[in-house]
Amino acid sequence: MVQNKIYQNYFKEIIKTFFVILFALTIIAWTVRAVSFLDLIVENGYSVSIYFQYSLLNLIGILTKFIPLAFLISLVIFILKQIQENEFIILWTSGVKKINLVNLFFFVSTMVMIFYLIFSLFITPYALNQSRQILSKDGFNSFLPTIRVQQFSDSFKGFTFFVGSKIDNNIKDVFIHDRSNKLKTLNANQSSNSSTTIVAQEGIVLEKKMVLFKGQVISTNKEDLKSNVIKFEQLNIDLKNLETDTIKVPKLQETSTIKLLSCFKQINFNSIFCEQKTKREIITVLNRRIILPFYIPLIALISSFLLIKSYSKRNYFFNKYSVFTFAFLILLFSELVIRYTGISKVLNLIFIFSPAILIILFYFFLIFMFSREPITNE
Numbered sequence: 001m002v003q004n005k006i007y008q009n010y011f012k013e014i015i016k017t018f019f020v021i022l023f024a025l026t027i028i029a030w031t032v033r034a035v036s037f038l039d040l041i042v043e044n045g046y047s048v049s050i051y052f053q054y055s056l057l058n059l060i061g062i063l064t065k066f067i068p069l070a071f072l073i074s075l076v077i078f079i080l081k082q083i084q085e086n087e088f089i090i091l092w093t094s095g096v097k098k099i100n101l102v103n104l105f106f107f108v109s110t111m112v113m114i115f116y117l118i119f120s121l122f123i124t125p126y127a128l129n130q131s132r133q134i135l136s137k138d139g140f141n142s143f144l145p146t147i148r149v150q151q152f153s154d155s156f157k158g159f160t161f162f163v164g165s166k167i168d169n170n171i172k173d174v175f176i177h178d179r180s181n182k183l184k185t186l187n188a189n190q191s192s193n194s195s196t197t198i199v200a201q202e203g204i205v206l207e208k209k210m211v212l213f214k215g216q217v218i219s220t221n222k223e224d225l226k227s228n229v230i231k232f233e234q235l236n237i238d239l240k241n242l243e244t245d246t247i248k249v250p251k252l253q254e255t256s257t258i259k260l261l262s263c264f265k266q267i268n269f270n271s272i273f274c275e276q277k278t279k280r281e282i283i284t285v286l287n288r289r290i291i292l293p294f295y296i297p298l299i300a301l302i303s304s305f306l307l308i309k310s311y312s313k314r315n316y317f318f319n320k321y322s323v324f325t326f327a328f329l330i331l332l333f334s335e336l337v338i339r340y341t342g343i344s345k346v347l348n349l350i351f352i353f354s355p356a357i358l359i360i361l362f363y364f365f366l367i368f369m370f371s372r373e374p375i376t377n378e
Contacts, residue, residue: 003096007104014078014108022070026063030055033062043155044244045140057131061253064124067116068334071296072327075105075303080320083306098370102304102363109300116293121257125289128254135244142207143239144169156242158182174200174212182241194221200235210237252278252285260286280342287341287351294355295334301362302327308369 034055040046046054082088091101140146146155152162158180164173176183176198183196200215212235220227252260260282263274274282305326308318334351341348 003091003094006091010078010104011108014074014105015111017077018071018074018112021074022063022066025066025070026059029062029066030059033058040135041145043146043153045142045144045146045155046135046244047141050134050141053134054131057127057134060119060127061124064116064119067112067119068292068296068299068331069328071109071112072299072303072324072331075108075300076306076320076324076327079303079306088307098307099367101307102301102366105300105304106297106363109297113293113296116296117290120289120293125254125256129250129256132250132254140208140242140244143210143242144205144207147171147205156180156244159242169205170202171205172202174198174203174215180243182239183237194219196220198235198237208238208240210239211235212237252281255285257286257289283342283348284338287338287348291352291355292334292338295330298330298355298359298362299327301359301366302330304366308366308373 037051037055037058040051040054041048088101092098140156146153147161147163147166149163149166152160154160158178159182160177160179162173162175163171165171176196178196178198181194181196183198197218197220198212198215199218200212202214203210203212213233215232215235217230217232217235218227219230263279263282302323305318305323306320337347337351341351
């Protein structure tokens with residue numbers, strides 16, 4: 001009964017430490033990433049609310065990537081803390097075997113693995129897909145933030161603009177080149193083979209509209225290169241049809257797991273989404289979502305090597321530095337190999353079967369090492 005209560009306290013402490021570290025790592029990485037997301041406002045003209053929605057949804061994707069590392073750090077910290085405070089001696093003196101404590105660590109790692117699987121298989125792809133949908137449904141909010149003085153800007157598809165100076169929403173020395181025919185209503189030749197160039201002395205920007213003064217519209221036919229010039233004193237331009245160059249089609253990482261798995265049915269490889277050339281990348285994405293979480297129990301067993309170090313003279317390879325480094329290299333190995341699993345069948349098989357094989361080997365290795373320790377050390 002006492003042992004069960006101790007195990008429950010150990011379980012709670014490991015999980016609590018795990019979530020604290022996971023949250024801290026995620027917030028740090030998310031803060032850095034959120035800075036790069038500011039381009040949505042500055043270069044693409046999205047509203048602040050869209051920026052925050054997109055950033056928060058990407059927070060889930062960042063959190064998932066730190067689960068293995070956060071678990072490794074939390075478990076190592078827990079074991080070292082208990083060893084330093086001699087807490088484990090209570091268990092050894094009451095007759096508890098070290099392998100029972102290893103089983104507890106393995107159970108905790110299984111719970112974390114299930115947590116990881118739920119996020120990687122369902123929650124993260126859905127959140128990332130929703131973040132992409134936000135960008136595709138909501139266009140840019142204002143044209144003004146995308147204007148950079150003395151720089152050519154290509155924030156919108158087929159639409160290049162340049163301004164010499166800007167004070168508030170007043171601009172001067174304006175140059176606009178439209179290759180996407182978004183301004184074809186201003187063009188004398190409204191065919192799809194024409195482009196429009198606008199030059200003006202000054203203008204005013206009003207969210208998705210622009211009023212230009214004293215300039216000219218130059219329409220050019222791409223086939224015969226003939227140009228028509230129309231001068232104006234005032235020109236009103238509607239910019240609501242402009243499209244940002246932000247990627248709006250969901251990537252494979254943002255696609256549901258069920259849809260990715262359905263691509264392996266031969267009949268579905270004829271669809272646009274499940275083209276044969278994307279099969280390699282799909283394998284990599286699925287391995288990351290399904291197989292990578294199974295490396296977490298392996299990390300738990302490697303961390304358990306610290307128990308050998310503390311109560312055995314055979315401590316040359318089981319100190320805190322070597323054990324943490326070994327576990328970290330396993331995570332690094334998984335991250336490096338997973339990138340090539342879609343290219344090499346051999347690497348794919350190694351990546352898939354390594355967790356199961358190593359878990360069995362390390363578990364029996366721990367049993368063997370514990371069995372060779374003096375009984376008095378237990």
